[in-house]
Amino acid sequence: MMDTPWYARLFYVPILNFLVSWILSLVIQAKRMGFPEMSAPIRIANLVSFVGGCVLLWFVPFRINAAFWIGVGIIVVGQVIFGLGYSAMREHPEQKRIVVDWGIYGFSRHSHIIACIIVLLGTIIMGWNIRSTMYLIVWIYFLMYIVFTHYAILYEEKRNVVKFGQEYEDYMKRVLRYFF
Secondary structure, eight states, X not given: OTTSOGGGBTTHHHHHHHHHHHHHHHHHTOTTOOOOOOOXXXXXXXXXXXXXXXXXXXXXXXXXXXXXXXXXXXXXXXXXXXXXXXXXXXXXXXXXXXXXXXXGGGTOTTHHHHHHHHHHHHHXXXXXXXXXXXXXXXXXXXXXXXXXXXXXHHHHHHHXXXXXXXXXXHHHHXXXXXXX
């Protein structure tokens, strides 16, 4: 496994996705989007999760095959969802409400999290190898990531209710947390 060239490892994919997402936000000018207000422990957990995921992905090689292209397609879907979220977060003169409930945020309150999960899923599929122990560990990481982000979303929603009040509570009643 370590005979895989340095450039054929999934390690680079989340970093590239982060850069693409960041560039998308700059190009689309998502001025209303900021980082959610997080406590220091949650911020540290996010950083550890990202770095830990990158470290795990260093040990997962990929080959250019059908799984690779399926993974790329899934990542593109995730990046499109990011783009739709950034587009909704642009300054819209006709939209004066505090809570963004238009665009993709009219279908999902946390489409940005769904996009992250989709991109991570695509990344993992790119390295498809069910006989590799490290690959199975990456799947466990993925499942733990989903659970962690779900609880982070619950925490964020509580903070948004305090911050935005009744408008956010009404938004929570109208729009699903996820797409399903």
